Amino acid sequence: MDDFGVYVVLGVNDAPLKLLCANGLAQVSVAVPPSSQQVVLFSRGRWGDRICVNAELNDADRVPITIGKLTPYNRCLTWEQWEEESWTEGVMLTVSLEGGHLSAVAPSPVREGKRKRGQTGEDNEEENRGKENTCPIDVVSSFSEKSTPLRKVRGQSRGGQTRLFLQSEGQEGAALTPQNTPPQRGKGRPAKTPTTPTAPLVNPSGRWGQSLCPIDPQTAILIGGQGSRMQFCKDPMWKLCTEDMSWVPAETLAEGPTPEARIGHTATYDPDSKRIFVFGGSKNKKWFNDVHILDTQSWKWSTVEAQGKVPPLAYHSCSMFRGELFVLGGVFPRPHPEPDGCSDSLYIFDPHLSIWYQPIVTGDKPAPRSGHSACVVQGKIYVFGGWDTPLCFNDMYMLDLGLMEFSSVQTNGSPPSPRSWHGCVLLSDSTFVVHGGYNGNQALNDTFTFNTDTNTWTELVHPQLSVPRAGHSIITMALANQNLSFKDDGKERNSDRTPKTLLVFGGGDNEGNFYSDLTTLTVTELLDQN
Structure with a gap:
């Protein structure tokens, strides 16, 4: 029998509350009492084909305070009030499963605890047999995700540099989605229901700073x-x-x-x-x-x-x-x-x-x-x-x-x-490339190489590197499935060497767009633009 479950402990004197059990897909939210000094989330039982359990602490405006993830190899999370950004009345813990099949259930004690205020002793035992106990605290198992107000960060007035990727005036609450990419999970922020499975991602969501x-x-x-x-x-x-x-x-x-x-x-x-x-x-x-x-x-x-x-x-x-x-x-x-x-x-x-x-x-x-x-x-x-x-x-x-x-x-x-x-990576024994970045006002899309033998900068222009972005990743890889051919004395020959390929992933444009695209071009092709 599948005895999988996810539980939370909200106080040292409280019994664990069951949030998820093995009955189908689920997403559950539970209010964290303001008096709680610590939240402990853990799983119990066999994970089977379940991938992970996402967990978020959100403030009253549904702005994330912190996030975490339970996995088959990391089965316990702990948050302490004094370590987090905000912990006041209205904090909610939301958990949702990826993989497997769970259904939303009201949290219930693992063992019998004290009867909570507001519960009567006149419940019909036969009527409630086989059902989960009523949660003693506020639970929302399914809800529509509203637009999230932008959290104001202290210190942002100290110059334009720290406003990278913040929403501009008049855009507060607007959805920020990856551009030029397949639709990502969360795009448009539709309402979620416990009967609608979340399609697994086939590529990373848009991001920067990775x-x-x-x-x-x-x-x-x-x-x-x-x-x-x-x-x-x-x-x-x-x-x-x-x-x-x-x-x-x-x-x-x-x-x-x-x-x-x-x-x-x-x-x-x-x-x-x-x-x-x-x-x-x-x-x-x-x-x-x-x-x-x-x-x-x-x-x-x-x-x-x-x-x-x-x-x-x-x-x-x-x-x-x-x-x-x-x-x-x-x-x-x-x-x-x-x-x-x-x-x-x-x-x-x-x-x-x-x-x-x-x-x-x-x-x-x-x-x-x-x-x-x-x-x-x-x-x-x-x-x-x-x-x-x-x-x-x-x-x-x-x-x-x-x-x-x-x-x-x-x-x-x-x-x-x-x-x-900006992005920077070595192209050869004496040359590296610099691409994009942020100048305090806007994201950039220009590309330069620097030759360490001559200490010379050279600007390059390539259509695949025309999107302004900052906070992106740029690497080179010698892809094994490529072969290098070159001409010597008018004859084309194959080389045992493998050409390097430049890969650019992610980043943002400081206009609210976060990318999940992967741009690839050979280093030879890039340098030919010189």
Whole structure:
């Protein structure tokens, strides 16, 4: 017999309340008493073919306070009042299932508890036999999703930079949907009923602030991001299979505790250990300094208990060099929890010793910044752009990893305009590309290459890179199903080398649109525009 169930505990003296049971599709909302200091959500029983249970805490205006997800490998969630952005009267917990079949039920105690005020002892036992007990607190098992007011974030008046992807005046409550993509779940925000199954996503929802990390010629891993209505994505992890350019939901593929929902984090792949290192980021007014590791061979998540100190950071850069992570810059909460200022420090994480340390660096160090890019080229890290409210940068710095010395790079050609949250990736041994970004007023769609041998900027124009976007992901992959041919002495020959392909995913345009499209073009095709 299927004994699956999802339960919540709203107080230390209260019995667990059953929210979902094994009877069909369900979505249930339950009011959180203002006196609750902690909410514990957990599952019990066999998951079967169920994928996950989405959970949200919302305020009285249905604006998400925080979100989480139960999976077969992560069966318990805990929220504490003092850690969340808002916890007042009117907070609701909403849970909904993906996969399997559940029906909406009124929450009921796992065991007999005290009779709640308002319940009588004159209920007809025969009439109620076989039914769930009446919930002692407010429950809405099905509701129409209304437009969500935009949460006002303190500190937004400190310059135009922090208004990225917020709704413009007159658009409050308007739906924000991905553009130029197949319809996504949530588009138009239709009313939900417990009898209408939710179609599974075939590709990620529109988002920005995510990470996309290639792990081999056939696979890249997408982690995190924030989408329409400033909500963290309910589908935070995907696997991109480049053989047919298909997406596969990946949150439940790996065992172990998955990272909490976040944006502005980094995901860095180490080809030697075949592990992905996820560091930092933010969620509402939480800032993270944790390190999560995904072993791509065993497909298991683990959390690092590192020695040394590193501050909570978001929108930093993270570069892998000789097995160590080099974290530079980023926004940090100062004072907590209001972000106020950027970092100019360099932190190094040694995975072998599980320790953070700060190296001694000399030279001309770049000003504090976040939303910048960093690219490792021939033993040097090239740092470009970024912002520190209200300034936006287009300068270039280089860190020599042998000498641990910073220097300002005097460039040739016309450089990109000041920007942050742009895409940057290495194209060859001496060339990297910068695409898009945000200049404090609008998203950008221009593309530049930088040659480290000549320190020269070159602007490129390509029709597939014409959409303004910022907070997007840009990577290169040597796709295994491509063959490179070239002409030598008038003869066409096949090469054992595989050409690199540029992939651009997601981002937003600062006009309320969040993208879920995947743009692909070969590096050769891009450079031919020069």
